[in-house]
Amino acid sequence: MFRVLIACAKGGVGKTTISTTLAGAWALEGRAVALADADPQGSARIWCERRAGFPGEVAALDGTRRDWARRLPEGVDRVVIDAPAGAMARDLSRFLDEVDALVVPVLPSVLDMEATVRFLNPLAEHPRVASGALPVGLVANRLRPWTQASQQALSQLGAWPCELVAQLRETQAYALLAGLGRCLFDYQSQNVREHQQDWVPLLRWLERARRRR
Numbered sequence: 001m002f003r004v005l006i007a008c009a010k011g012g013v014g015k016t017t018i019s020t021t022l023a024g025a026w027a028l029e030g031r032a033v034a035l036a037d038a039d040p041q042g043s044a045r046i047w048c049e050r051r052a053g054f055p056g057e058v059a060a061l062d063g064t065r066r067d068w069a070r071r072l073p074e075g076v077d078r079v080v081i082d083a084p085a086g087a088m089a090r091d092l093s094r095f096l097d098e099v100d101a102l103v104v105p106v107l108p109s110v111l112d113m114e115a116t117v118r119f120l121n122p123l124a125e126h127p128r129v130a131s132g133a134l135p136v137g138l139v140a141n142r143l144r145p146w147t148q149a150s151q152q153a154l155s156q157l158g159a160w161p162c163e164l165v166a167q168l169r170e171t172q173a174y175a176l177l178a179g180l181g182r183c184l185f186d187y188q189s190q191n192v193r194e195h196q197q198d199w200v201p202l203l204r205w206l207e208r209a210r211r212r213r
């Protein structure tokens with residue numbers, strides 16, 4: 001079983017969007033996927049419920065419960081954990097001690113990037129992160145590549161000690177599809193396919209993390 005945590009202390013950066021899209025992508029590949037929603041707001045859990053009956057179903061788990069992992073359905077081989085906003089490394093230790101990869105979304109704005117640094121600094125001291133046992137990948141999200149803000153953010157992120165593993169552009173498709181229990185990988189229109197390409201480096205990075213375990 002391969003477990004990935006999607007976390008960043010900042011709210012609204014794309015944790016749930018990335019969690020649901022990733023879970024959907026893997027489920028559509030034929031993997032047995034569970035999504036553990038550790039946010040009491042429950043958006044990821046509701047997404048799974050809306051998705052029930054469509055191809056690429058994802059099992060929902062209540063990740064706010066300490067015993068969530070014992071409730072995993074049999075045969076699950078991929079687990080995505082959607083962390084709540086406001087959770088710092090110390091609050092996430094029960095996940096950080098267990099997961100195989102950590103994905104940290106970051107928005108291309110000064111305030112968001114400063115908040116992300118405050119999240120990443122204590123995280124870097126976690127023994128599994130410090131030893132390299134737990135790979136951490138940054139995902140720049142909601143990029144508008146033609147803007148100065150996005151370009152500046154990308155050049156700054158390139159100098160951070162964590163690997164920048166993907167660049168997801170902004171599109172309304174994420175919000176529209178999430179509300180329907182769907183994801184970018186459920187559709188094949190030209191627009192959606194272009195945005196699917198943004199995910200290729202992240203999916204490859206996760207695959208390498210999975211094989212490296």
Ligand SMILES: Nc1ncnc2c1ncn2[C@@H]1O[C@H](COP(=O)(O)OP(=O)(O)O)[C@@H](O)[C@H]1O
Nearest residue numbers: 011012013014015016017142169170171174175
């Ligand atoms: N790449 C993107 N393009 C456009 N909108 C996005 C993108 N990523 C996230 N969003 C939107 O931003 C809002 C916050 O995203 P969400 O995934 O709920 O963040 P979090 O879980 O970190 O609070 C949502 O309305 C979502 O649809």
Ligand SMILES: [Mg+2]
Nearest residue numbers: 015016039043
């Ligand atoms: Mg969320």
